[in-house]
Amino acid sequence: MSYTSHTAVLGAGVIGASWAALFLASGRSVAVFDPAHEAEKSVLTYIENAWPIMTELSLCDRGDPSKITFHRSAEEAVDGAGFVQENVPERLPVKHALYQQIESALMPQAITASSASGLTLGQMQGGWRDPARFVLGHPFNPPHLIPLVEVMGNERTAPGVVDVADAFYEDVGKTTIRVRKEVPGHIANRLQAAVWREAIHLVQYGVASVGDVDKAISAGPGLRWAAMGPTTLFGLGAGPGGLAAFCDHFADTFNGWWDDLGTPQLDAKTAEMLVDGLDEAIGSASLADLSAQRDAMIVALQKALRVRPDC
Ligand SMILES: NC(=O)c1ccc[n+]([C@@H]2O[C@H](COP(=O)([O-])OP(=O)(O)OC[C@H]3O[C@@H](n4cnc5c(N)ncnc54)[C@H](O)[C@@H]3O)[C@@H](O)[C@H]2O)c1
Secondary structure: OOHHHEEEEEOOOHHHHHHHHHHHHOOOEEEEEOOOOOHHHHHHHHHHHHHHHHHHOOOOOOOOOOOEEEOOOHHHHHOOOOEEEEOOOOOHHHHHHHHHHHHHHOOOOOEEEEOOOOOOHHHHHOOOOOHHHEEEEEEOOOOOOOOEEEEEOOOOOOOOHHHHHHHHHHHOOOEEEEOOOOOOOOOHHHHHHHHHHHHHHHHHOOOOOHHHHHHHHHOOHHHHHHHOOHHHHHHOOOHHHHHHHHHHHHHHHHHHHHHHOOOOOOOHHHHHHHHHHHHHHHOOOOHHHHHHHHHHHHHHHHHHHOOOOOO
């Protein structure tokens, strides 16, 4: 195996614990640093729970859950690691302090990737003397279950580093995409935000209930989107003329809809409306039951999606 066969996970909360499970599943060893008192226990429990799901998804063929170590400092954890995944809280001073701490302890060829959802690569690069081997590697929660990772480097990133990060993520079973320009929220979260904005608007405007708007996605386009993205799907939506014919036929329709989309704010009143609407939609189902149902359905979908030629 290459130098990325030994990894480090810095910050082992919601995201870090999941990355640790996935890296172990790929046959890699993982060195963890998290200052929280209960971190070791909670990470081990997380891995124990995640392992059967990853096995079902055939992600564990090379894996060994015992190849994990816990360390007393970030410097100690990154020692000898070829790939470092940083998952500390989403606060710039915390991230910068950590980068300053580890920079001189890293192997020269080591790549460090940040899971940051909201901070941009440029903001985080400010914590490095030399950010040449530092990239964005933003997962979708939970990383051991959802394939997407958004990878980004920029003009301060050394040539080839983003390719190595891409190859690393692909090897642990992820589907990567490149973020080519710095924008708040990267790509997938902006898409979610756009759809949710209109979902909220439709409820606020009295067009449908929270439950029906959710069903409009999960029983409609959401099912298609798990198979293919919207532009590919619309390219299949106008017969042999493909996407050009679709755009020709539907330009006025879409432009009219876009002009009419809402721009709600997520304020206290809106939140209350959504909470009440969701309570009505889910009835007596507990959040734990719904979470279990969601995970089981995601596993089933992933298995079904294996028929895709690129999987
Ligand atoms: N939660 C999500 O849905 C999600 C999704 C994608 C990306 N992310 C990103 O992942 C990162 C972590 O988010 P999270 O949800 O796992 O947060 P979290 O609060 O669950 O975990 C953060 C962990 O970092 C630890 N920590 C704090 N300071 C540290 C330090 N100096 N060194 C090492 N560990 C330290 C904490 O003890 C905690 O366990 C954030 O940048 C976030 O934006 C989160």
